[in-house]
Amino acid sequence: MLTIPFIRTNTELTIAGLTKKHVANAAEIVGQLIAMDDKRKSLLQQAEQALEKSNAAAKEIGALMQSGQKDLAEGKRAETAALKGDIKVMEEAARVAEKELTDLLVTLPNLPHSSVPEGKVAEDNEVVLNWGTIPTLTESAKPHWDLIKDYDIIDFDLGNKITGAGFPVYKGKGARLQRALINFFLDEAIKAGYYEIQPPILINEDSGFGTGQLPDKEGQMYVTQAEGLYLIPTAEVPITNLYRDVIVNEKELPIKNVGHTPCFRREAGSWGAHVRGLNRLHQFDKIEIVQIQKPENSYAALEEMSLHVQSILQKLELPYRVLRLCGGDMGFTSALTYDMEVWSAAQGRWLEVSSVSNFETYQANRLKLRTKIDGKSILCHTLNGSALALPRIVAAILENNQGPDGIKIPEVLVPYTGYTHIN
RNA sequence: AGAGGGGUGUCCGAGUGGUUUAAGGAGCACGCUUGGAAAGCGUGUGUAGGUCUCAAGCUUACCGAGGGUUCGAAUCCCUUCCCCUCUACCA
The missing domain is CATH 3.30.930.10 (Bira Bifunctional Protein; Domain 2)
Incomplete structure (x- = not known):
């Protein structure tokens, strides 16, 4: 499987290589891949930021519980409970975006070496x-x-x-x-x-x-x-x-x-x-x-x-x-x-x-x-x-x-x- | 195939819900020490992703794998794979 970092830095080379291997619409597919990767990154970032917030809150609750401030801990708990659903949705979206990207990536053949002759049969x-x-x-x-x-x-x-x-x-x-x-x-x-x-x-x-x-x-x-x-x-x-x-x-x-x-x-x-x-x-x-x-x-x-x-x-x-x-x-x-x-x-x-x-x-x-x-x-x-x-x-x-x-x-x-x- | 026990970092190994930010040890790397070495002391020591011009830093995930419960899971629950012991069977 080709790597995304390679495709991103060698876009033209990738398109030319795929074309030599007779992949139809190579340029279109490569464009699609990069867009999918952008989407994956941004969704991942959102999910991670939410997770970071929730991790920090969980830690605070732990500290409050230990110091015996039960009421404060309960309040905080109710607050973070709401985050949970959002995180699940965001994680799922990031996961789906990643799978979409991999599914497409996996359908692409390897790029041919420069010495490979042009030809079809x-x-x-x-x-x-x-x-x-x-x-x-x-x-x-x-x-x-x-x-x-x-x-x-x-x-x-x-x-x-x-x-x-x-x-x-x-x-x-x-x-x-x-x-x-x-x-x-x-x-x-x-x-x-x-x-x-x-x-x-x-x-x-x-x-x-x-x-x-x-x-x-x-x-x-x-x-x-x-x-x-x-x-x-x-x-x-x-x-x-x-x-x-x-x-x-x-x-x-x-x-x-x-x-x-x-x-x-x-x-x-x-x-x-x-x-x-x-x-x-x-x-x-x-x-x-x-x-x-x-x-x-x-x-x-x-x-x-x-x-x-x-x-x-x-x-x-x-x-x-x-x-x-x-x-x-x-x-x-x-x-x-x-x-x-x-x-x-x-x-x-x-x-x-x-x-x-x-x-x-x-x-x-x-x-x-x-x-x-x-x-x-x-x-x-x-x-x-x-x-x-x-x-x-x-x-x-x-x-x-x-x-x-x-x-x-x-x-x-x-x-x-x-x-x-x-x- | 049945019953029971287990799978934690490079390795050994602790850990049964909240400073685990995975203890401790070994190994390895670097430094101090030394004539040189050993011992001793100190520091460091995984993978992948994100952020960043680069590095540093920050951050997310990873304790066989996958899912669930919970504000919070190595730890509790479910599924599954693998290993060990006994029994049965077999080349």
């Missing part, structure tokens, strides 16, 4: 770099949804039976490949200095709000009926919320955490042509890296995270490209996002396998995640990225590495899989 994203050569497959090459059936390693029909569409069952070498990738990704992150966390995969409402999934993406999460807990859409939520309402010691920064979790997404309304097979699932595994940084270091950290993800893709020998997302395509809470896409040979298209973002203070403001520098408390910057999400990596490995001997497993994974080919 995926085609407007900027290709930052390409790595590797796109393999040429034989005529008989198959997409992964055929390969998984041929080798009987991932079973959608069984998943349909026990749960529903989008919940595949991994079997045999398929299951082993999942476990291999999870361990490989975790080990790589730990080597890069990340600290491993195994968080709960159900979270409460406060956590959903802290990282910005609520109220924006309410419909994308599964909720338990009895407790109202949400199944996490990404490990970003529990791992970042570890630091909700925390003032981190400056010496502990940066914080670099990594965690593996299953991720759950309802993906309501997004089923169509491009979501066959492993391309889009309701449940999938992902290794997530999260950093908490001092503001001045956060963009260096973003580059470092991008390089970390790229190094993994290189070790897996998967051709990829890096995109800098345009204002219209980037996430609600992000200031700058890089997407990594691997080439899926048999589908002939790029598949997003990672997204690394700097949220600057947007999440930290909701989380009340601060640090103290020179005695002043300031909001930290939060960052996260997938390193990596499994299903599309599996799809790319299957499709790109298919040959007469079956599917060839990348060298680095063999110690983890214990086999060299799926055949």
